[in-house]
Amino acid sequence: MSSFEVNKILGAVLGAMILAMVSGIIASGLVNPRPLEKPVYMVATETAKSGAPAAGQAAAGPEPIEPLLATASVDAGKTKVKPCTVCHTFDKGGKNGIGPNLYNVVNQPIAEGHNGYSFSSSLQAHQGQKWTVDDLNKWLDNPRSFASGTKMTFPGMHSAKDRADVIAYLNSLSDQPKPLGK
Numbered sequence: 001m002s003s004f005e006v007n008k009i010l011g012a013v014l015g016a017m018i019l020a021m022v023s024g025i026i027a028s029g030l031v032n033p034r035p036l037e038k039p040v041y042m043v044a045t046e047t048a049k050s051g052a053p054a055a056g057q058a059a060a061g062p063e064p065i066e067p068l069l070a071t072a073s074v075d076a077g078k079t080k081v082k083p084c085t086v087c088h089t090f091d092k093g094g095k096n097g098i099g100p101n102l103y104n105v106v107n108q109p110i111a112e113g114h115n116g117y118s119f120s121s122s123l124q125a126h127q128g129q130k131w132t133v134d135d136l137n138k139w140l141d142n143p144r145s146f147a148s149g150t151k152m153t154f155p156g157m158h159s160a161k162d163r164a165d166v167i168a169y170l171n172s173l174s175d176q177p178k179p180l181g182k
Contacts, residue, residue: 062141068164077169122149
């Protein structure tokens with residue numbers, strides 16, 4: 001191959017690279033992305049609670065979950081967490097997804113462990129505490145009320161029976177499940 005042919009090939013490659021670079025510069029000048037004001041994707045669950053608290057009234061927390069845990073169904077809870085699999089895994093030793101792996105979460109430290117998962121600062125404020133049944137109940141009812149500023153876009157599960165079923169399922173995801181609803 002002659003040096004003229006080599007020069008033509010190198011010139012074509014160089015020209016393509018310059019064209020790609022200039023196109024990128026022009027495209028970034030034309031497109032001006034903005035951060036989203038609210039999440040685009042919300043996990044589908046029940047509709048929000050009706051009746052917001054009156055002005056000056058503190059929002060009441062969810063009803064106590066302990067009485068419902070005695071009759072909670074692990075199988076129903078497993079069905080109710082299906083939408084959660086978009087972000088979470090539930091297998092022992094499972095990888096973190098968009099959210100952390102939730103195997104053995106009951107009575108474990110909040111915002112710790114999980115193989116290097118980066119928790120939001122609002123959950124890190126709860127470090128040193130454990131995921132008790134009451135805390136899981138509050139979280140599942142309204143994550144933003146439990147940890148204002150959380151990265152999680154889940155709007156909450158407003159049926160106490162559904163929350164009890166999910167907590168029973170999460171509790172079953174352990175080598176030594178804790179007794180519930182006694």
